[in-house]
Amino acid sequence: MIYYDRVGKVYADNSIALEDVSFSVEPGEFISIVGHSGAGKTTLVKMLLAEEKPTSGSVFFESINVHEVPMNRINHLRRKIGTVFQDFRLLPQKTAYENIAFAMEAAGRAEEEIHSDVPHVLDLVDLTDKANNFPDELSGGEQQRIAIARAIVNQPDVIIADEPTGNLDPVNTFEIVQILKKINDLGTTIILTTHNKGVIDALKKRVITMDRGKIIRDDREGKYIL
Amino acid sequence: MPDSVTIKRILRAGFLDFWRNGFVSLASILVMTVTLFVVGTTLFAGVMLQSTLATLRDKADVTVYFTTSAPEEKVLQLQKTLQALPQVQEVTYTSAEDALTAFRSRHQNDQLTLQALQELGDNPLGAELDIKAKDISQYDAIAQFLQQQQQNGGGGASIIDKINYFDQQHRQALDRLQEITDSAGRIGLIVILILVGVTIAISFNTLRLAIYTSREEIQVMRLVGAGQFYIRAPFMVEGVLYGLISGVITLLLLYPVTYWMGTATQSFFGGINVFSYYLSHFFFFFAIIIGTGVLLGAVASYLAVRRYLKI
Structure with a gap:
């Protein structure tokens, strides 16, 4: 479903972010990418969103070469991929409800769908009572749960969670991981990047370990080894 | 072609952003009002200059004296x-x-x-x-x-005794009058163009700054899967709103300003009363000022968003 084919990325100042990275992800998998800061985890997932272009190699999503999709069509691809970021990236001028609804509106969904689906995902992340709050009125954990709700509301095939727990305390971290696990159980592929040992060890799922732009381990049921 | 639901969403998003970014909207409207006011007053200046020059030129004549x-x-x-x-x-x-x-x-x-x-x-x-x-x-x-x-x-x-055009003095006066009115017209036009150009640039920059504050939002919208048009359109709605409101404020402001200037400067501007000119040409001013505002808002927003869509 997702296939990285010998992907390399060299930034303008000749610093190497990725070097000859190849791996594939099957539908329904829960895959964690671990590594120190600067190991290339974020660059790797940004490639899938076409937020970054590789200097060599290619990235395929459902047999489409992501970087051959023209700029004005890329949003159709992104609707199939939900994204959750370390810094939440909610729209500050919109309420929790509107943030989630925006992703549906942007995808051109009908009003009735929005009215039925948004409360549903709000319920899934247990934030029904905060629907009309603006992001700055929510805690970090709550913001991240809204971001997850936004990511899943269009029923994407994949969710990319780039260090979603990086800014959260252990309790919130645990909650977020539980929600991601639940989403995965419902059939959505999840790509999680993290450097939180506890999260990885609790998951007992596939782990790709990166170091200085290279994959150094790929374990079926991995632990955090670095 | 966007359907009616999309258009409704775009309009609602534009109005909501306008309202929730209250301070940015206020600042943009103020700057834009200054721009449109300059556009309006230069329009007046142009008209006044033309009429003053026309009265000056009107003083020129040639007299034929008969025997x-x-x-x-x-x-x-x-x-x-x-x-x-x-x-x-x-x-x-x-x-x-x-x-x-x-x-x-x-x-x-x-x-x-x-x-x-x-x-x-x-x-x-x-x-x-x-x-x-x-x-x-x-x-x-x-x-x-x-x-x-x-x-x-x-x-x-x-039967002709004398034609005063062939008087050295009369001719010099005529030539000088022509020179003065011509260059006054030219200089006036240049000054007006520079003034309008500068204020439009300032307006443009203000809108760019207003949208700069939203650059991260635009990125998030892109990553959530929104199309370029769907992101851009609400900003253009906002820009048009700025233009409309500033235009109305400017038209209202011009009323007391021309009223006050009207009687004070009537004799100076070769008999044209700016106030009655404003009232009689109100639709002309309405079209120019509102039109400039709306166009400026839409184009500036369109261009300002463009640079943040490259993701």
């Missing part, structure tokens, strides 16, 4: 011929008697001159034709034509 023996019908015939010339705007006939009356009243405090006139007994003044051209540059052609008439003389002695 005392010139028969009236011949003078009137020449008046008709002149009137038929394409360059000529107006020809005024002053009979010998009228010329004398005018001369008397002009010198009514000058006993010596009046006495001398009395001594003469006969009217020493001839009839006159006052010629106004449509344009100040056309006096030369008219004078040439008159000179030909003078030389041909219709067989006998010419």
Whole structure:
């Protein structure tokens, strides 16, 4: 479903972010990418969103070469991929409800769908009572749960969670991981990047370990080894 | 082509952003109002300048003095011929008697001159034709034509005594007037263009800054899967709103400003009252100012968002 084919990325100042990275992800998998800061985890997932272009190699999503999709069509691809970021990236001028609804509106969904689906995902992340709050009125954990709700509301095939727990305390971290696990159980592929040992060890799922732009381990049921 | 649901969402998003970004909206509207006010006042300045220059140019004329023996019908015939010339705007006939009356009243405090006139007994003044051209540059052609008439003389002695265009002084004055009005018009136009250009640039920048504050949001929208048009359109709605509101404020502001300026500057601007001009040309001002505002808002927003869509 997702296939990285010998992907390399060299930034303008000749610093190497990725070097000859190849791996594939099957539908329904829960895959964690671990590594120190600067190991290339974020660059790797940004490639899938076409937020970054590789200097060599290619990235395929459902047999489409992501970087051959023209700029004005890329949003159709992104609707199939939900994204959750370390810094939440909610729209500050919109309420929790509107943030989630925006992703549906942007995808051109009908009003009735929005009215039925948004409360549903709000319920899934247990934030029904905060629907009309603006992001700055929510805690970090709550913001991240809204971001997850936004990511899943269009029923994407994949969710990319780039260090979603990086800014959260252990309790919130645990909650977020539980929600991601639940989403995965419902059939959505999840790509999680993290450097939180506890999260990885609790998951007992596939782990790709990166170091200085290279994959150094790929374990079926991995632990955090670095 | 976006469907009605999309259009509704875009409009709602534009209005909501406008309202929730209250301070940014206020600042943008203020700057844009200044821009439109400058556009409006330069429009006035342009009109005033034109009318002032027109009154100045209107002071130019050429006078033909006829001999005392010139028969009236011949003078009137020449008046008709002149009137038929394409360059000529107006020809005024002053009979010998009228010329004398005018001369008397002009010198009514000058006993010596009046006495001398009395001594003469006969009217020493001839009839006159006052010629106004449509344009100040056309006096030369008219004078040439008159000179030909003078030389041909219709067989006998010419009825034309003197054409003041061929006076050195009169001619210099005419040339100078033409130079001054021409360059004043040119300089006025340049100043207006610079002023309008600068203020439009300031407005543009303000909108760019307003959208700069939303750059991260635009990125998030892109990553959530929103299309370029769907992201851009609400910003353009906001820009158009800024333009509309600033336009209305400007039109309202111009009302007291022109009222106050109207009476104070009427005589200075060659008889045009800016207030009544504003009222009588209100739809012209409405179209220009609202149109400029809306166009400026939409185009500036369109361009400002573009740079953040490259992701």
